[in-house]
Amino acid sequence: MARPRASIETDLFERGVLVRLSNVDAGYGASTVLMGVDFEARGGEVNLITGPAAAGKTTFTHLLRLALPPRSGRSVILGADVARARAREVAEVKRRIGYVAENPVFIEQWSTFDNVAMPLRMLGQKPREYSDDVRELVDFVGLGGAAELPVEKLSGAERRRAAIARALAAKPNLILADDPTAGMSPADGRRIVRLLSEMRRVGAGVVIASQDDTLSDVAPMWVWRIDRGRLSAPEQTEAADAEAYE
Amino acid sequence: MRGGLLGIERALFWTLAFAAFAAAAAGLAARAVDRVAVGYEQERNAYAIVRVLAPDGPAGIAAAQTALTSAPHVTSAAPMTAGRAAALLSEASGEQIDPANVPDLRLIEVELAAASPQADISGDIVAALAAGGVTAEVIEAPDTSSGGGLAPRVRNFAFWGAILFAGMMAVIAWLAARGLAARRREMVTVMCDLGATRGQTAGRIADEAAVIGLYAGAVGGALAAVAGVIVLMLAIPGTTLNALTTMILPIDLVPIVAAPLGTAIAAGAGARAAAGHFHALAAKLG
Structure with a gap:
């Protein structure tokens, strides 16, 4: 994994701060969606961004x-100052982020296994190097039986699990999930969030955007509320279903 | 190419094969025109007429013929008979000329060996005739009329025409390959999200298009070669495949060899440009 260049940003990264946004505005075309956002995410922590529809959660994950x-404003992500980073540096940072989109995009004709292995293939690994890890990851998200099926045959919930497996494949520093429980039963949703939260144990930072604020008791996490593009100060929660979590 | 080509890939393959066939066929046609024009020019430059001015009478013609046997550039010389002159005049005027009405022209037809462009053929022949005691003038094929200068113009037209046509086919291949990139848009999006650079993403799609282009170009080139052989056998009655192998020069095969390479490059470039564009769209929102 490439290390960022020595700088203030690198220093932040080495102190475990994966993301620091300071007074950031962002938007599309003429409309500004996020205003004055201050945010910090550290390795080994889970952050839940919650708020009503159209509050800016998806825009936040895009950021x-x-x-x-x-x-x-200033946006430092995995040691890179986004405003100053070159295309190659941006690509390097992206490789260290596992992203689960609200509607994940796959190569539909490829099998689940091949799609999950894609980040590792892009890193230049050979099938014999990644085969066991990918198989284990596919089993971990509960898709062991569908590993060889083309992704186009998977249900919505299975696609999301496949997206999670793909996001975790390259052992990213930062995991982003945009509404990962959409369209799922509450129990399935909580299982998915628990699965993502597990990654904090290996030192990854996890950021989950969801309308469902009841997810905050799935694991110990920081809960940030967003409304009309403004992010409030976070609250720390403990896992209510700690038994299941542990 | 595993499992054969389906859908857009198959359509792309045959579009590229057609473009390669058309470009290679145009190249082969240009080569054929070029060789005919070169042959015509060589034949035209290999012929001259000597008009004997002195001595008068049959003795002058005989002395000139003798002198021409050892003259430089001359491979053969024969006095023009009244019958031959009447036939040439009939061909030129379109009217029937009676050999009895043709006056004594005192002309000798001369066939010439190939000479360098700097050689003064007329001067050398006149000097050789003078050494044999004959005063004469040489009438060579004119430069600017009666087909003079036509061959180079035809060769240029054929060459640039084929290049232009091949360029148009390359544009078709370039555009067709963009369809493949559009088809692979989900792969572009996935690669972009996973941190592939624009070059890596575009290169992956371009490689695929180039491989399809290479095979399609080979098929198109081979079809053009087969068509070329059929046309030659129809155009030259009695020609055998053995005779064709000696007739065809290595340079004649350039369009066939260039077809796969050109198609691969054009298809790869088209797919690369489109994939790069899609990557840029996926990489930057807002």
Whole structure:
């Protein structure tokens, strides 16, 4: 994994701060969606961004996955100052982010296994190097029986699990999930969030955007509320279903 | 190519094969025109007429013929008979000329060996005739009329025409390959989200298009070669495949060899440009 260049940003990264947004505005075209956002995410922590529909949650995840540049303010993600980063550096940072989209995009004709292995293939690994890990990951998200099925044959919930497996495949530093429980039963949704939260144990930072604020008791996490593009100060929660979590 | 080509890939393959066939066929046609024009020019430059001015009478013609046997550039010389002159005049005027009405022209037809462009053929022949005691003038094929200068113009037209046509086919291949990139848009999006650079993403799609282009170009080139052989056998009655192998020069095969390479490059470039564009769209929202 490439290390960022020595700088203030690198220093932040080495102190475990994966993301720091300071007074960031962002939006599309003429409309500004996020205003004056201050945010910090650290390795080994889970952050839940919750708020009503159209509050800016998806835009927030786009900002964190470097698909949307900040209009103003400072955005340092995995040691890179986004406003100053070159295309190659942005690509390097993206490789260290696992992203689960609200509607994940796959190569539909490829099998679940091949789609999950895609980040590792892009890193230049050979099938014999990644085969066991990918198989284990596919089993971990509960898709062991569908590993060889083309993704186009999977249900909505299975696609989301496949997206989670793909996001975790390259052992990212930061995991982003945009509404990962949409369209799922509450029990399935909680299982998915628990699965993502597990990644904090290996030092990854997890950021989950969801309308469902009841997810905050799935694991110990920081809960940030967003409304009309403004992010409030976070509250720390403990896992209510700690038994299941442990 | 595993499992054969389906859908857009198959359509792309045959579009590229057609473009390669058309471009290679145009190239082969241009080569054929070029060779005919070169042959025509060589034949035209290999012929001259000597008009004997002195001595008068049959003795002058005989002395000139003797002198021409050892003259430089001359491979053969024969006095023009009244019958031959009447036939040439009939061909030129379109009217029947009676050999009895043709006056004594005192002309000798001369066939010439190939000479360098700097050689003064007329001067050398006149000097050789003078050394044999004959005063004469040489009438060569004119430069600017009666087909003079036509061959280079035809060769240029054929060459640039084929290049232009091949360029148009390359544009078709370029555009067709963009369809493949559009088809692979989900892969572009996935690669972009996973942190592939624009070059890596575009390169992956371009490689695929180039491989399809290579095979399609080979098929198109082979079909053009087969068509070329059929046309030659129809155009030259009695020609055998053995005779064709000696007739065809290595340079004649350039369009066939260039077809796969050109198609691969054009298809790869088209797919690369489109995939790069889609990557840019996926990489930056807002």
